[in-house]
Amino acid sequence: RLQPINLVAMTLEKYIAVLYPLKHKYFFTEGKTKIILGLVWLIGPSFYLALAVTTTYRDGDCGVYAKFRTVPVIQYVYSYSNFVVMWYIPLIIMAVCYGRMAWFLHSNTNLNVGASSDLRRLKMVQARRNIIKTLILVALLNIMCTSPKQVFDFLFLSGVPLSLEGNFYNFAVAAVFSNCAVNPVLYSIQFQDFKKGVVNLFCCKRPGIETA
Template sequence: MASPIFIIQSIVGIVGILGNSLVCFVIWRTPAMHTLTNAFIFNQATVDILGSIFMFLISVVPVPKILPPGTAGVLLCRIWVSNYPLWACYITSSINLVALTFERYLAIVYPFKFQKVCHRLGATIVIVFVWVVGFSIALYAAEIFRYREGHCVQFFDPKLRVVGIMIPGFQYFFPVVSMLVAYIHITVELKRSAQRLARIMGPNVAGAGRPGQAPESADESLLRARRNTFKTLLIVFIAYVACWTLNSSLLLAATLGLPSAPDSPLLIISVALVATNSAINPIIYALKYKQFQKGLRMLFPCRGIEGTNSVRPSTIATGLSVGNPGV
């Protein structure tokens, strides 16, 4: 009988594959979404697709109790039994979320510097860096497993324990602290921008563009787009913290030598939460990200809703070109 964690991983793996594939498809097929921000979101979804695939395969592909001898057994132990590909995707996803957050941070807090330093080549370099660092840090997962006479066993020595203490820092604590500081600063800057715009446009700026009121100005549209993207990514960040806090704490405790059972309810819950994080982002985009919603309606128009088919690319292209700090 399959264990609860394997059932959860199978279900979440399938949902993650389908949901993140949809995110990639919508961004790829919608020219107005070809922005720096969406390049990082596309990369995030790509990493989560791979993570969901590995998660599903791990839950359905049985590992023999006695591993084959020689190189095959060593590779199976160090790469597959250790879950190295899965943890590499998880860590890469975490680092990419930091890169995505600071792309928005520069665009909103330092828009003029953003226009100078943020471009396609720079984004490509950062994305490649994210993959290299993520898969390099995850080598720790492979290093703590050893092949011993047909079995794959965990192995710790003092040096590995020191490195193991650093892994939760790179994977969780540093991303959380850095993103939290960035989001606080972004919140302050958005409030200042709203106050400056209110002084220029009048106290009813927040309601502009609604039925019976004057259309939004370019500055108002820009501020609204910034707020929506910020709120979406803030929810993604909160979901990341909620899904990763327990597992990272347990990993740190295990690395410090505290006893932990592989089938303990707390560990099962923590792994289930981590698995859920790979599938939850597409749901957040569908519910909160206006640009994604419009792109989705353009690709899959609902004829039963009046006005849905009238959405034109120009309505979401304003201020959204690559390198524009407005989104």
């Protein structure tokens, strides 16, 4: 469940790099980057720590139950906080940042490529566009995979009669777990180097050997 926090961190880094390149070196030094990575790995697990420390087996059943959910007020606060912190806020941040980045990069592609400096700049902009496009697709896939479960939880807590054994719930849970499998496929489509690396890995090819 670290992916929303990871995506927000990557989004903000790319946002500053594209729109405020001079400030990027100040905000993302090696030391500050390590701190950001540490916070990412701290916030995610800490938010779900309540599930880990309050989980137990009930009457020998194989199911796992969270004790705090027997208290309605605590359950509502925790679940609604999860909806806001892990879905709604990341969605707003990514929508605003990627929208501004897309507009900025689009407006900077109309260059006169007659000069070599302009040609180099155009190639840099195109490379950035490819990276931003990939991150946008990653964010969209994350939203598509996690939205059904988040919407289900929100409706369930709002009193809508939904079954935890119904097809919609099973689909929502499966979509969340499938999210971790779609990114490598996307990277293989967007980046040829990543695709070649995957082929070399699974085909046991040495880096110097060409693959079909």
